[in-house]
Amino acid sequence: MKKVIMGNHAVSYGVRASEAQVISAYPITPQTHIVELLSEMCGNGEINAKFIKVESEHSAMAACIGASAAGTRAFTATSSQGLLLMHEMLHWAVGARLPIVLANVNRAVGPPWSIWTDQNDSLSQRDVGWFQIYCESNQETQDTVPQAFKIAEQLQMPVMLVLDAFFLSHTYEIVDIIEKEQVRKFLPPYNPEIKIDTKDPHSFGNLAGPDMYMELRYMIQEAMEKGLDVIKKVDDEFREVFGRGYGLIEPYRCDDAEIILVTSGTVASTTRAVIDAMRGEGVAIGALKIRVFRPFPFEEIFAVLSKAKKVAVIDRNISFGCHGIFFQEIKSALYGRTDIPVLGYIAGLGGRDVTPGVIREIAENAISNKNPERYINWIGVKR
Amino acid sequence: MFNYLEYIREKNFPHIWCAGCGDGIVLKAILRAIEKSGISLDETVMVSGIGCSSRTPGYVDMNTLHTTHGRAIPFATGVKHGNPKLNVIVITGDGDATAIGGNHLIHAARRNIDITVLLYNNYIYGMTGGQCSPTTPTGSRAATAPFGNIEPPFNTSGLAIAAGASFVARADVYNVANCEKMIAMALAKKGFSLVEILTPCPTAFGRRNKMASPVKLMEWLRDNAVPAAKWKKMTEEERRGRMETGVLMDVDKPEYTAEYEKLVTSLRTGK
Numbered sequence: 001m002k003k004v005i006m007g008n009h010a011v012s013y014g015v016r017a018s019e020a021q022v023i024s025a026y027p028i029t030p031q032t033h034i035v036e037l038l039s040e041m042c043g044n045g046e047i048n049a050k051f052i053k054v055e056s057e058h059s060a061m062a063a064c065i066g067a068s069a070a071g072t073r074a075f076t077a078t079s080s081q082g083l084l085l086m087h088e089m090l091h092w093a094v095g096a097r098l099p100i101v102l103a104n105v106n107r108a109v110g111p112p113w114s115i116w117t118d119q120n121d122s123l124s125q126r127d128v129g130w131f132q133i134y135c136e137s138n139q140e141t142q143d144t145v146p147q148a149f150k151i152a153e154q155l156q157m158p159v160m161l162v163l164d165a166f167f168l169s170h171t172y173e174i175v176d177i178i179e180k181e182q183v184r185k186f187l188p189p190y191n192p193e194i195k196i197d198t199k200d201p202h203s204f205g206n207l208a209g210p211d212m213y214m215e216l217r218y219m220i221q222e223a224m225e226k227g228l229d230v231i232k233k234v235d236d237e238f239r240e241v242f243g244r245g246y247g248l249i250e251p252y253r254c255d256d257a258e259i260i261l262v263t264s265g266t267v268a269s270t271t272r273a274v275i276d277a278m279r280g281e282g283v284a285i286g287a288l289k290i291r292v293f294r295p296f297p298f299e300e301i302f303a304v305l306s307k308a309k310k311v312a313v314i315d316r317n318i319s320f321g322c323h324g325i326f327f328q329e330i331k332s333a334l335y336g337r338t339d340i341p342v343l344g345y346i347a348g349l350g351g352r353d354v355t356p357g358v359i360r361e362i363a364e365n366a367i368s369n370k371n372p373e374r375y376i377n378w379i380g381v382k383r
Numbered sequence: 384m385f386n387y388l389e390y391i392r393e394k395n396f397p398h399i400w401c402a403g404c405g406d407g408i409v410l411k412a413i414l415r416a417i418e419k420s421g422i423s424l425d426e427t428v429m430v431s432g433i434g435c436s437s438r439t440p441g442y443v444d445m446n447t448l449h450t451t452h453g454r455a456i457p458f459a460t461g462v463k464h465g466n467p468k469l470n471v472i473v474i475t476g477d478g479d480a481t482a483i484g485g486n487h488l489i490h491a492a493r494r495n496i497d498i499t500v501l502l503y504n505n506y507i508y509g510m511t512g513g514q515c516s517p518t519t520p521t522g523s524r525a526a527t528a529p530f531g532n533i534e535p536p537f538n539t540s541g542l543a544i545a546a547g548a549s550f551v552a553r554a555d556v557y558n559v560a561n562c563e564k565m566i567a568m569a570l571a572k573k574g575f576s577l578v579e580i581l582t583p584c585p586t587a588f589g590r591r592n593k594m595a596s597p598v599k600l601m602e603w604l605r606d607n608a609v610p611a612a613k614w615k616k617m618t619e620e621e622r623r624g625r626m627e628t629g630v631l632m633d634v635d636k637p638e639y640t641a642e643y644e645k646l647v648t649s650l651r652t653g654k
Contacts, residue, residue: 026483027511027527028452036512036526043530053515053527053534055482056453081451085483113449 001177007168008033010138010175011077011103011161014145016047017178018187020075020101022067024052024060026082029115030165031105034077049075057082061089061100068098069204071195073149076100079165080107080121087125090158094129094220096205099152099159099190101145102130106265106316107165108350116351117165119265119317123293123325129220131159131227132294134264138173140246143238146178146187147246150234153190155223166351167266178242186241224295231292248297250289251304253279257286259366260305262313262330264290267347267354271314274359285363290326298333305330306338312366314359316348323375343369347379390414390424392444399438401509403589403597405556405582409503410439412559413472416566427470430459432484435510435584436476436503453484456491459498467640470570471498477518478508481537485517492546492575496639499569500577504539505584513587524591540579544632549574551632555581557604561628568630574638581608581626 005013011034015023023042025035035051042051050067054060057078064074078086083104093100104122108114122132131151135141141163148159163169194202208216231248239245252272254260263271268289278285288304290297305311311334315324322328327344334340345362348354358379365377391414400406417427424445431437431448432455440447446469450458455473463471480488480502491498507525508514515525518536525532543551550572554562562580569576583589583600594600609617611629648654 027478027508027514029511032511032514032526036514039527040529051527055485055517057483085452110451111449 002174003177004172005138005175006033006170006172007138007141007163008105008170009037010142011145011163012037012041013175013177014142015075016041017180017183018146018149019047019073019180019183020049020149021072021190022050022052022064022074023076024054024063024067024074025076025078026054026057026060028057028079028082030107030169031077031079031082031103033169034103034105057085058089061086061093061102064100065089065093065096065098068093068100069096069196071190071192071197073190074098074100075102077103077105079105080109083121083125084109087128090125090128090130093158095216097156097220099149099156101148101152102158102160103145104160104162105165105169106162114350115165117167117316118349118351119162119315119325122160122162123317125160126294126325129157129224130294131157131292132162133159133292134162134290135168136266136268136289136291138168138171138175139244141168142175142178143242143244143246146183147231147234147238149190150187150237151227151230153192154230154234155227156192157220157223157227162265164266182241186237227295228292228297246291248292248300249304250291252287252289254286254288254304254307256284257307258284258309259286259363260308260311261285261287261359261363261366262290262305262311262326263287264293264326265316267314267316267359270354270356271359274356274363277356278360278363283363283367293326293329296329296333301330301333302337305334305340308340310366311340311342312345312362313342314345314347314354314362316354318346318349327375343377344375345377345379352380385415385418387411387414390417390444391442395441398442400435401586403583403585403600404435404509405505405584406435406439406503408556408559409501409562409580409582410442412556412563413439413501413566414443416563416570419563419567420570422470422570426468427472428459428462429472429474430455430462431474432476432479433510434476434479434508435505436474437479439474453479453482453487455479456484456487456498456500460491460496463496463498463640464643467497467644472570473498473500475500475502477502477504477506477539478516481517481539481542489542489546492543492548492577494639495547495549495575495636497573498575499572500575501566501569502539502577502579503582504579505582505588507584507588509584509587513591523588525588526591540577540631543577547575548577548632549634549636550576550630551579552577552630553579553581553608553626553628555604555608555628556583557601557608558610558628561610565630572633574636
């Protein structure tokens with residue numbers, strides 16, 4: 001059944017269809033609709049889950065960790081400061097190898113206070129070991145939830161799906177709603193090998209000496225590396241049931257493109273419109289959307305970008321003292337294998353609109369820029 | 384006639400509070416209490432966390448610090464330590480101070496550090512759209528308790544008293560004269576002081592609980608927030624579901640920054 005719903009509710013419907021068993025959350029704008037609708041669904045029986053109201057995001061993730069360790073499918077949603085407050089527990093979920101799914105609505109970090117979108121909240125968690133999947137539409141957002149659970153449970157790794165504040169979270173789009181009966185064909189019940197079980201007791205979160213710790217970290221990296229194939233396989237399986245899939249990355253008109261714009265999130269949709277317009281004017285330009293950020297799909301990205309003559313990366317984030325974060329990753333994907341110039345553009349921080357005009361400005365700058373020694377090009381900043 | 388303009392940042396108005404919200408009434412009571420207590424605005428720092436209440440410092444013309452959710456009290460603790468001569472006021476709410484920042488509230492009270500906490504209790508997370516807070520009454524409806532809240536609420540003033548606060552009062556925006564008086568007394572107190580101020584939220588709380596009209600919520604405060612003198616004459620039965628207002632605790636005990644100074648002085652002088 002198709003419905004016109006907001007991006008936040010697309011997450012809720014995805015969680016309902018995935019039959020999460022424990023949902024724990026703390027309110028924060030602009031995420032709160034996700035868990036509000038879920039609390040109603042828990043009440044009216046649309047989902048047979050326990051809803052735990054907690055006193056902070058740190059506790060929300062702690063409760064998910066407990067629930068997941070007890071062998072149940074656990075979900076939470078947050079944004080910005082809430083995600084940052086969870087930081088300690090995010091590490092814990094990875095180290096404990098618990099397949100929790102979290103939806104993060106990308107919101108700028110304070111101060112100054114901002115409730116509008118940028119990616120610095122989720123990207124500041126890039127090294128904790130969570131899978132990160134950036135969604136572009138409400139349909140993709142909904143569909144990514146059961147995919148996330150399947151990926152998570154196969155690898156015993158937590159997965160974060162990410163959506164832009166307001167541009168997606170509060171925007172209404174037509175979504176083909178998935179139902180649990182269909183999803184059951186795709187996502188088996190969660191049944192972990194090891195869980196808190198009085199009949200088969202284990203010790204969780206114990207001390208590991210220097211003789212063991214490194215191996216456990218190696219196994220996390222191994223799961224990440226396997227993750228790329230698992231994500232592709234899960235996407236194919238999803239496509240078999242629902243007729244839709246999203247891939248690790250999404251190239252658009254890249255085959256004969258001399259210049260490729262690299263984007264993520266909702267900027268990807270706007271970029272496609274600019275690509276079409278510029279193609280109409282005879283410019284050989286394409287776009288590449290990065291959907292999966294962790295694990296980073298180096299080979300897939302290289303395969304697309306290595307055919308171009310120039311690459312421009314649009315970052316709605318910044319690693320202060322360095323560059324845009326996607327820019328850094330793209331550079332490292334190409335390093336040593338090609339000398340294609342890569343240009344970095346910072347745009348849209350704190351919810352500033354990245355319009356077709358802004359993207360065209362970036363494209364035109366990248367085309368005419370003969371000497372990209374400036375790795376950070378700030379777009380639209382008043383100075 | 385009290386000239387509010389001397390105390391506010393006019394350019395930040397109109398304020399963001401909804402029609403019927405009590406936070407504006409509290410703001411005015413705070414300003415009058417500040418004037419009454421004679422403290423200098425330049426030597427006063429107002430610190431807030433997150434929520435509707437925490438917008439207050441944006442509107443007042445003094446040193447202000449708008450901080451993260453629940454952390455106003457530790458920020459304020461740092462301010463007071465940094466310069467113990469400052470008057471430090473924390474503006475917070477029930478969600479901010481008793482949920483995400485609950486631990487900070489009890490420990491600041493236990494230490495008896497000289498800060499004044501003005502806690503606006505509207506029984507709900509107003510700013511994020513009406514989720515259940517630790518003071519939402521059992522049975523009330525909220526966005527995260529659409530079928531009624533099953534959790535018992537905190538008695539926030541009682542919590543502060545039990546934790547060791549030297550001054551605790553409860554006030555409400557219906558009896559605004561008392562509210563102003565309680566704030567003035569708290570400001571004058573040397574030590575940790577807390578005023579729990581009951582304030583209506585028709586948008587997020589009232590609307591879900593058959594009190595959508597601001598007048599209804601004001602009437603609810605009138606009928607249920609009971610001044611101490613009257614409270615004393617009430618039977619247990621009459622007290623049920625009601626709140627005592629006025630001074631609930633007022634004792635003198637050693638203040639944290641003064642004790643710290645004393646210790647350091649004695650260590651350095653050997654006296």
